[in-house]
Amino acid sequence: MKPIEKILKKIHLVDVAIILLVLAAIIGVAVRFGGGGDSRSAAADAKFNATILIHDVRESNVKALEKSMNLPFVTDEKTSVAYGTLVNMEVTPANGIVEKTDGTVVNATIPEKYDVLLTFSFRGKVNENGYYNQDVMEIAAGSTHTIRSKWCSVYGIVQRVWDAE
Amino acid sequence: MMKFKMKFKKLNWLDIVLGALLVIMICLGGAIYFKSMGVESTVSNKTTVRFVVECNELHQEAAQQFQSAVGQPVIYGASKSDTGVVTDVQITPYRKITKNTQNGTYIYTNYADRYTALVTIEAEVSQTETEFRQDKEYVRIGAPMPVRGKGYASNGYIVELEEVAE
Numbered sequence A: 001m002k003p004i005e006k007i008l009k010k011i012h013l014v015d016v017a018i019i020l021l022v023l024a025a026i027i028g029v030a031v032r033f034g035g036g037g038d039s040r041s042a043a044a045d046a047k048f049n050a051t052i053l054i055h056d057v058r059e060s061n062v063k064a065l066e067k068s069m070n071l072p073f074v075t076d077e078k079t080s081v082a083y084g085t086l087v088n089m090e091v092t093p094a095n096g097i098v099e100k101t102d103g104t105v106v107n108a109t110i111p112e113k114y115d116v117l118l119t120f121s122f123r124g125k126v127n128e129n130g131y132y133n134q135d136v137m138e139i140a141a142g143s144t145h146t147i148r149s150k151w152c153s154v155y156g157i158v159q160r161v162w163d164a165e
Numbered sequence B: 001m002m003k004f005k006m007k008f009k010k011l012n013w014l015d016i017v018l019g020a021l022l023v024i025m026i027c028l029g030g031a032i033y034f035k036s037m038g039v040e041s042t043v044s045n046k047t048t049v050r051f052v053v054e055c056n057e058l059h060q061e062a063a064q065q066f067q068s069a070v071g072q073p074v075i076y077g078a079s080k081s082d083t084g085v086v087t088d089v090q091i092t093p094y095r096k097i098t099k100n101t102q103n104g105t106y107i108y109t110n111y112a113d114r115y116t117a118l119v120t121i122e123a124e125v126s127q128t129e130t131e132f133r134q135d136k137e138y139v140r141i142g143a144p145m146p147v148r149g150k151g152y153a154s155n156g157y158i159v160e161l162e163e164v165a166e
Helices: A003-010 A013-037 A059-067 B002-010 B013-037 B060-067
Strands: A043-057 A072-074 A082-099 A105-127 A130-133 A144-148 A153-163 B045-058 B073-076 B082-100 B105-127 B147-149 B152-154 B157-163
Touching (some): A003 B013, A059 A105, A059 B157, A105 B082, B045 B082, B060 B105
Parallel strands (some): A105 B105
Antiparallel strands (some): A082 A105, B045 B105, B073 B082, B082 B105, B147 B152
């Protein structure tokens, strides 16, 4: 009996299942990050930036964000999953919309509150489907994230995402 | 039982090799995944933080109850496992932002007979690059934080946080 025949005789259903499982995992990873064979395949460890708008926060929160500059943020506090690093922030008085009794709508300043536009630097993966941070969380304009630094926890909306030069 | 024993007996060296390979792949994959996700610096050391929890819409008697907490131990957080000491309590009228739809502005309005308790707590915590934590509760500005002590309990939010100089 040839050695290959010997091995083939020893193969069981459970062996086939394990091989299929491993193949499925490899194909899954390739489809998720490989960009489906497109020329713009996933760039592992790519760098990109995004701005996130934090609306209507107190001055103490603004100061906490200033302290968090150049520090990493996390999304899941139990696993300390890396989100991105805060690299810039612009603070403006908070604005909200008021519908007046005469039917008009005006933009009004909310006293003692601030809007903060945060710029984050990310490491992760980029493909034709989008931008993903190290936690494989998609960073896309319009999506909302609760993000936490050592000093504060804030909720914001992604405004813009772009490749880092 | 017999069938199970027979199936078990049928396992050969190839099954064991493939099984071991699968276990190694899972362990390796998990290790790489969690290493790539984690925040690089997780060195922890002890420090003391002072934070203020804002408890809103309290009735007068409840607010006064909070004042008796100064100097007393306090349990903070939903898990009831983290403790500190109340160092100060400030009681102020409760005010809320409302819209003035006549002239199109936002204004602060005081609620009649409702008060805000600003409870200052000092606690010893561990710190890393991303957190202050004693046991289970993460102390961050903007985070919800229930507080309870002798004769009082309330839900609030952390509005101030600082490290206490040694």
